[in-house]
Amino acid sequence: MIRLSSVGLTYGSSAKPALSGIDLTIEAGESVAIVGPSGSGKTSLLRLMNGLIVPTSGEVAVDGLSTSDETNVWEVRRRVGLIFQNPDNQLVSTTVERELAFGMENLGLPPEEIGRRVEEAIERFRLERLRDRAPHRLSGGEKQRVSIAAVLAMRPAYLLLDEPTSLLDAAGRHDLWSTLEELRSDSEATTVHVTQFPDEIGMSSRAVVVHGGRVVFDGTPAGLFEREDLEAWGLRRPPAMEVAARLRDAGFEVPEAAATIEGVVDALTGSDAAGVEA
Amino acid sequence: MRILLENVGVSYDRGLPSATAALDGVSLSVEAGECVAVIGPTGSGKTTLLEVMSGLARPSSGRATLEPEEKGGLRSAVGLAYQFPESQFFEETVFADVAFGPRKQGVSGEEVEARVERALSRAGLEVDGYADRSPLSLSAGEKRRAAIAGIIALSRPFLLLDEPTAGLDPSSADTVARLVAAEVREGHGVIVVTHDLEFVDSVAGRTVVLSGGGVRADGDTASIMADQELLGRLGLEPPARYAVVNRLREMRHPSAERVAEVLASERPAVQVHERRGPLADPGGR
Numbered sequence: 152m153i154r155l156s157s158v159g160l161t162y163g164s165s166a167k168p169a170l171s172g173i174d175l176t177i178e179a180g181e182s183v184a185i186v187g188p189s190g191s192g193k194t195s196l197l198r199l200m201n202g203l204i205v206p207t208s209g210e211v212a213v214d215g216l217s218t219s220d221e222t223n224v225w226e227v228r229r230r231v232g233l234i235f236q237n238p239d240n241q242l243v244s245t246t247v248e249r250e251l252a253f254g255m256e257n258l259g260l261p262p263e264e265i266g267r268r269v270e271e272a273i274e275r276f277r278l279e280r281l282r283d284r285a286p287h288r289l290s291g292g293e294k295q296r297v298s299i300a301a302v303l304a305m306r307p308a309y310l311l312l313d314e315p316t317s318l319l320d321a322a323g324r325h326d327l328w329s330t331l332e333e334l335r336s337d338s339e340a341t342t343v344h345v346t347q348f349p350d351e352i353g354m355s356s357r358a359v360v361v362h363g364g365r366v367v368f369d370g371t372p373a374g375l376f377e378r379e380d381l382e383a384w385g386l387r388r389p390p391a392m393e394v395a396a397r398l399r400d401a402g403f404e405v406p407e408a409a410a411t412i413e414g415v416v417d418a419l420t421g422s423d424a425a426g427v428e429a
Numbered sequence: 430m431r432i433l434l435e436n437v438g439v440s441y442d443r444g445l446p447s448a449t450a451a452l453d454g455v456s457l458s459v460e461a462g463e464c465v466a467v468i469g470p471t472g473s474g475k476t477t478l479l480e481v482m483s484g485l486a487r488p489s490s491g492r493a494t495l496e497p498e499e500k501g502g503l504r505s506a507v508g509l510a511y512q513f514p515e516s517q518f519f520e521e522t523v524f525a526d527v528a529f530g531p532r533k534q535g536v537s538g539e540e541v542e543a544r545v546e547r548a549l550s551r552a553g554l555e556v557d558g559y560a561d562r563s564p565l566s567l568s569a570g571e572k573r574r575a576a577i578a579g580i581i582a583l584s585r586p587f588l589l590l591d592e593p594t595a596g597l598d599p600s601s602a603d604t605v606a607r608l609v610a611a612e613v614r615e616g617h618g619v620i621v622v623t624h625d626l627e628f629v630d631s632v633a634g635r636t637v638v639l640s641g642g643g644v645r646a647d648g649d650t651a652s653i654m655a656d657q658e659l660l661g662r663l664g665l666e667p668p669a670r671y672a673v674v675n676r677l678r679e680m681r682h683p684s685a686e687r688v689a690e691v692l693a694s695e696r697p698a699v700q701v702h703e704r705r706g707p708l709a710d711p712g713g714r
Contacts, residue, residue, distance in 0.1 A: 419684050
């Protein structure tokens with residue numbers, strides 16, 4: 152469990168706190184989407200959760216270990232993996248294979264185990280072709296896949312992802328999503344991810360909206376998309392929901408609950424809903 | 430004026446075992462005044478294509494030229510904003526950062542000021558509120574737009590953007606869409622590399638599909654997005670409004686064409702072609 156209690160965060164001499172009054176508990180097995188406009192404090196929130204930064208006030212605790220206690224830093228980082236938004240901030244090695252092993256070497260894992268997990272990561276993220284390439288010479292999306300594979304290989308109990316799919320194509324996004332889903336159903340990892348994609352919010356078990364440094368919504372994705380004030384938070388419904396609304400306006404019978412392409416198509420082709428008066 | 434690529438090939442690590450062809454036999458022409466989206470799977474050569482078009486990467490084979498030929502060639506005709514361009518801020522104020530490029534070009538102080546003001550307002554960052562702030566104090570969306578403003582201030586005929594909406598919230602992405610529309614309206618050529626096909630839908634009249642370093646398709650955006658077979662094969666997903674219609678057509682469902690008609694109009698959420706706000710004035714140059 153990651154628990155934030157009355158957390159406030161102020162950077163340097165800045166007058167305005169980046170975060171304030173945050174009370175948030177992430178339970179094992181959850182898949183939490185953190186959303187909100189650019190600059191609302193989402194990335195700061197992630198960084199607090201693995202102790203990369205410590206709160207100015209209040210407390211962040213990972214499985215009971217306070218991140219403000221320096222003696223806990225190593226253990227907190229072992230349990231909580233963080234994937235940065237820009238993969239260039241994360242890649243350090245000369246080949247993809249070395250990159251995958253780097254984190255595990257720092258954890259002091261035995262070489263055989265490292266070798267085994269490297270192969271597993273290469274297979275899972277289809278990196279065979281890139282194995283001997285230099286990470287900094289890869290494309291943006293490839294870098295993103297490598298940095299995610301490298302952090303996952305360390306088997307963190309909690310996985311924090313800062314917009315992990317911003318540079319991926321649709322196939323890459325699906326791959327990552329099924330991997331995260333696997334991790335969750337096998338109880339391998341609890342995931343917390345920042346995203347701007349409404350579709351990815353919809354696939355999470357819980358949505359937390361950060362706006363102006365505060366948590367303004369904490370509930371299910373469906374509950375979030377029902378909110379009238381969504382746009383005021385810089386958010387939007389999934390594109391499929393917008394399409395559904397336009398079709399409804401034109402007289403097609405598409406239920407409010409249709410949030411995916413499949414849902415809209417099913418509604419249009421279902422026996423009772425084929426665009427009656429369009 | 431146009432950027433012309435003739436049979437361009439680019440290989441990295443030539444002669445080494447790790448040699449890879451990033452581009453192979455690419456022929457393409459982009460005119461000033463149009464917005465072209467370049468889409469394709471991860472690693473298909475999109476960023477390399479931008480580097481060739483901006484004169485930063487030299488083709489290993491074929492030619493990349495500016496027509497008509499001008500002094501400085503592509504390097505002087507093109508402004509390129511990399512992925513996460515905000516990681517390259519280094520000045521103490523937003524004004525100084527945006528002004529850096531034009532100052533390097535040797536334009537007069539007055540002209541620098543005018544260009545910075547125009548670029549910032551185009552990027553939706555009002556001079557009064559933003560010019561004196563540290564770029565590092567801006568929010569992610571503001572940083573992205575300030576970084577793009579730095580490229581706009583170079584006042585070059587072509588603007589190249591690599592994943593300009595990555596990491597932006599939907600309303601910040603809309604401000605980038607409006608910025609692109611305004612540049613195009615003013616006669617600039619804009620080339621956008623992106624995975625965000627909803628963004629493509631809102632800004633680009635033409636779409637080029639890259640895969641394995643080659644051009645697989647090049648046409649108007651609506652027909653590319655309707656080509657489900659092509660997109661599906663490459664692991665790409667069309668914007669939702671096309672996805673729904675494509676699926677219905679695939680099923681030969683009777684509602685397909687009526688649905689297509691309803692969804693054919695522009696996405697109401699963006700309306701980038703409407704002249705309004707700080708983008709209403711095309712600005713003099």
